[in-house]
Amino acid sequence: MQRGEVEDVEIRLLLEGLQRIYGYDFRDYAEASIRRRLSHWLAESEFATFSQAQSQLLRDRGAFESLVRGITVNVTEMFRDPAFFKAVREQAVPFLKTYPFVKIWHAGCATGEEAYSMAILLNEEGMAGRFRMYATDINETVLQKAGEGVLPIAEMQRFTRNYQKSGGSASFADYYTARYDRAILSAALKKDIVFAPHNLAVDGEFGEMNMVLCRNVMIYFKPALKERCLQLFDSSLLPGGFLCLGLKETLEKRKIGERYAELVPPLRIYRKRYG
Amino acid sequence: MARSFQAVVIGVSTGGVQALKKLLGPLPADFPLPVLVVQHIGPDAGSGLARLLDECCVLRVKEADEQDAILPGTVYLAPPNYHLLVEQDGCLSLSADPHVSFARPSVDVLFESAAAVFGPRLIGIVLTGANSDGSRGLQSVKQHGGLAIVQDPAGAEARQMPQAAMAATSVDHVVDLDGMAALLRKLAPGRTAAPPKGGRAYD
Incomplete structure (x- = not known):
């Protein structure tokens, strides 16, 4: 052997x-x-x-x-896949803005970069104070890091480029304070995000969400666990809510697929149908 | 007796588009093996390369999707910004894990996971490139009993990647790009090999 x-x-x-x-x-x-x-x-x-x-x-x-x-450490970055964030900004946010208040579940948020990206985007689109984001992960160490919101300064150039490509028009440097080799994200971004532990394999849904993001997390799961996650997201989402997956993940051939329409192909932004 | 191979993995970087055209272009429609390719590519490159290669190859070329079954006579390209891996059940999977050998997709990741599944029935090919990704992977292919082919560095657009692979392991064939398709046809004649179904492919 x-x-x-x-x-x-x-x-x-x-x-x-x-x-x-x-x-x-x-x-x-x-x-x-x-x-x-x-x-x-x-x-x-x-x-x-x-x-x-x-x-x-x-x-x-x-x-x-x-x-x-x-x-269980997943890696991510600020505004990963800028085209995705641009599409959220231009095509999903106009719907979200019709609600007085929206709730967002970011499942598998890892160290929080994409949750912070979304908070920046929503603030810029005039939704400051009108949203709450529940950012969850199985790994409590990465959640703690997410809560701190500290990024390596060496990455900021790349993140700034991503931010600009995603349609950001402000100065990205306004969102963090540089200190030695670290960039500390502004406290104003943190106040609307709740970081909490959640295990997609055993824990339950989050009620009445307007948007669920779970990008590049289910690619690590076998089909049965993927199916469980999708059921969980479906039961968490309100009709008209958005389900955002990674660029290589789709609802094709999935049980919940028929209840969703892809809003912006091929960027994996799906909208739950009414009724 | 010639052993029957079950898959080909290819790693390529600088100069990859031309090299892949030259290597994959002459392979016939009945080429019996699946071909899995990592071409180093920028994170926002889109899926244009798969379309381009599909147009100039007889074989079907597609960007790999997660849970794709690995089919004979099909070329699967690693998507930009994801590692491509082979699962024990003969399907493909993707990962967004950190860069390996400074690359994502990384040749090493594909080769190591394919070697663990296909063992001696795997052909690993390292082509032109200006880094050393693929050398650990090709070593792993050899350790699992597979066959190692490297593009002759003399004719490569960038020599470093083939040279690093040759330094890392004992290579079975060092070939010019022009001769590579013919070699593959010789190694994998007509008959279709079934993809592995559960467990190790060479049990």
Whole structure:
């Protein structure tokens, strides 16, 4: 048996053990990516093999939690996919503005960059004080970072370009304070965002949302878990609400698909039909 | 007896569009293997490259979508800003994980995940490029018993990527672009190999 095949067995045993003891089922995750993340975690750990790590992971909740924090980090950026944010600004926001107050669920917000991007956009479009965003993630460490709203200064040039391409007309530098190698996002952006833990595999819906964003999160899930997420989003959204997915995710062939129309193909902004 | 291959993975960077035209263009409609390609490309590039290649190839060329079943005689291009991976059930998946070897999509990510699934029945090809992405991936292809092909650096638009791959592992064939399609046809004659169904492809 080759080394890689032994590791396959080890990973399968470990994931089953974690599910039985802690209830987190990473067997619902697409294997190729979870394997890469697990291998990365192992390389950084004190253990030589998953078998060695298993003993501690199954007995020590702290160790398990550090594993979860290590393998559930999604990366994102301010105004990732500028064309998407431009379309939200120009084509979805005019509908949102007809409501006195809107609620938005950002599922799998990671370190919060896209939630802050959306807050900037809504403020610029005249919706300041008229929205609340619930930004959730399974990983409490990234949520804490999201709440802090601190970005590496080295990225700001790229983020500024993204912002401008997304239709932003103000000066992006007005939204943060530079300090040494960090950029601290303005407190005014944070007041309308609630960061909270939420596990898409087991937790419930958020009621009466006008918009749900979940971009590049379900690509890591197997079909059954994807289906669960979409059901969750569908039951959270009001008729006329918007469901925003990543550029490579679609509602084609999905159960909830028939209740939605793609507002701006191919940018994956879907609108829930009335009735 | 010649072994039967199940898939081809290709990694290419600088000069990739011309190289891919030259390599994929002469492959016939009944080419029996799926071809998975990472071409380094900017994050906002759109899907123009897949359309362009589809027009000048007999084989069907498409940008990979998540959960695409890997079909013979089809070329799948990694989308801009996503890694492309192969799952054990023979489907494709995508990831937005951080850049690997300074790239997303990264050749290493595709090659390593394909090697784990196809083992010795994989052909890995590294073409022109001005970085060293793909060298770890090709090493992984070899470690799993697969076949390694590298474009002859002498004729490559950028030599660094083929040279790095040759330094990283023992390569089976070093070939000019002009000879590459013929080599692939020799390695994968007519008969269609079924994609893997669960478990390792070479069990």
